[in-house]
Amino acid sequence: MGMGGKVVTVTSGKGGVGKTTATANLGAALARMGKSVVVIDADIGLRNLDVVMGLENRIVYDLVDVVEGRCKLRQAMIKHKQFPELYLIPAAQTRDKTAVSPADMIQLTDKLRPELDFILIDSPAGIERGFRNAVAPADEVLIVTNPEVSAVRDADRIIGLLEAENKGPGRLILNRVKMDMVRRGEMMSADDVTDILAISLIGIVPEDENVVPASNSGIPVTLNENSRAGQAFRNIARRLNGEIVPFMQLDEGGGFFQKLVRLFAGGNGQ
Amino acid sequence: MAGFLDRVFGRVNSKGSGSTAKERLQFILVHDRINLPPERLQAMKEEILAVISKYVAVNSEDVDIALQQRQRDSLIVAEIPFTRPHEDIEKDDPDTPQESNRILD
Ligand SMILES: Nc1ncnc2c1ncn2[C@@H]1O[C@H](COP(=O)(O)OP(=O)(O)O)[C@@H](O)[C@H]1O
Numbered sequence: 040m041g042m043g044g045k046v047v048t049v050t051s052g053k054g055g056v057g058k059t060t061a062t063a064n065l066g067a068a069l070a071r072m073g074k075s076v077v078v079i080d081a082d083i084g085l086r087n088l089d090v091v092m093g094l095e096n097r098i099v100y101d102l103v104d105v106v107e108g109r110c111k112l113r114q115a116m117i118k119h120k121q122f123p124e125l126y127l128i129p130a131a132q133t134r135d136k137t138a139v140s141p142a143d144m145i146q147l148t149d150k151l152r153p154e155l156d157f158i159l160i161d162s163p164a165g166i167e168r169g170f171r172n173a174v175a176p177a178d179e180v181l182i183v184t185n186p187e188v189s190a191v192r193d194a195d196r197i198i199g200l201l202e203a204e205n206k207g208p209g210r211l212i213l214n215r216v217k218m219d220m221v222r223r224g225e226m227m228s229a230d231d232v233t234d235i236l237a238i239s240l241i242g243i244v245p246e247d248e249n250v251v252p253a254s255n256s257g258i259p260v261t262l263n264e265n266s267r268a269g270q271a272f273r274n275i276a277r278r279l280n281g282e283i284v285p286f287m288q289l290d291e292g293g294g295f296f297q298k299l300v301r302l303f304a305g306g307n308g309q
Numbered sequence: 310m311a312g313f314l315d316r317v318f319g320r321v322n323s324k325g326s327g328s329t330a331k332e333r334l335q336f337i338l339v340h341d342r343i344n345l346p347p348e349r350l351q352a353m354k355e356e357i358l359a360v361i362s363k364y365v366a367v368n369s370e371d372v373d374i375a376l377q378q379r380q381r382d383s384l385i386v387a388e389i390p391f392t393r394p395h396e397d398i399e400k401d402d403p404d405t406p407q408e409s410n411r412i413l414d
């Protein structure tokens with residue numbers, strides 16, 4: 040493990056479970072806590088993180104330009120509008136994953152570590168080159184999944200691969216939990232999923248209608264005080280920073296009334 | 310073949326599709342993790358039984374060899390009731406070995 044900043048890779052196996060959303064929001068939440076952060080889009084060919092962060096029209100250089108020496112590292116780091124210590128290194132849109140190697144990623148993050156508190160890497164879906172690039176420099180891996188059979192199955196595969204590379208087991212972000220469905224027994228609970236995967240949980244993010252408008256406007260949802268998903272990402276950011284933050288009812292998306300019901304029902308406030 | 314692996318996971322009293330999802334996942338993952346096709350698993354079971362049967366008498370119907378998860382470790386758990394030392398069987402009347410095995414159950 041290198042000196043200085045911590046490299047955290049966000050991965051999943053299955054696509055569309057919320058890696059990019061999580062990376063953007065954890066970056067913004069950590070920056071809001073006063074941390075210096077760079078988020079790296081390792082999904083070469085399918086650039087996305089720039090859009091979710093609202094930085095797409097400022098891109099001049101990208102990750103592949105840095106790796107191939109066409110620009111200085113600093114030139115590819117796009118500064119966020121709101122947080123002067125939040126940066127994005129975008130993915131190349133017109134290249135493929137083989138343009139970058141795991142060794143390149145280790146070299147790049149080693150240069151970033153002394154200057155930043157957190158280096159967050161948004162991994163592409165899949166278990167091939169792009170995944171290996173994203174995971175190679177990681178000090179910690181966050182696995183994003185949804186409470187659905189196929190997403191959990193793919194998360195298990197990823198956890199197995201991480202263990203084989205001594206990068207595991209990582210911590211789990213369970214995203215898009217619909218508490219009303221969990222209560223009706225029509226969706227697996229966080230307990231069900233952690234039971235099956237046998238890894239520890241770093242956060243439960245509820246399904247939240249604020250997420251899509253937030254990416255529509257390029258303002259991470261965690262900057263919206265009223266969003267429950269936003270609150271969940273703020274909690275995860277604090278846990279990443281080593282703070283002990285209890286898993287609150289909010290994480291499950293339960294309101295005040297539901298909190299009471301669960302208390303009287305002897306629920307164990309996850 | 311399914312029975313060989315199925316028995317580990319007692320049928321959960323399923324209320325909604327959430328518990329069905331969990332059950333199905335447990336079954337899927339145990340196979341994903343061992344990464345052996347069903348024929349190989351069956352062959353393994355038969356070889357284990359053949360070895361044990363060289364030493365003690367085993368009624369293959371009572372044998373339970375299953376895959377289990379303990380946290381992230383995968384285990385092969387075998388429950389193989391035997392009835393008596395092998396030499397005793399050889400003295401048995403060859404026509405009724407099954408009957409005498411059952412008495413001890
Ligand atoms: N907690 C959530 N609530 C509602 N929508 C979400 C949530 N998390 C992600 N989404 C939506 O799901 C889709 C996929 O998310 P994304 O972060 O792009 O996934 P990935 O990077 O894993 O492919 C996006 O449209 C995103 O807005």
Ligand SMILES: [Mg+2]
Pocket residue numbers: 058059060082087162163
């Ligand atoms: Mg993505």
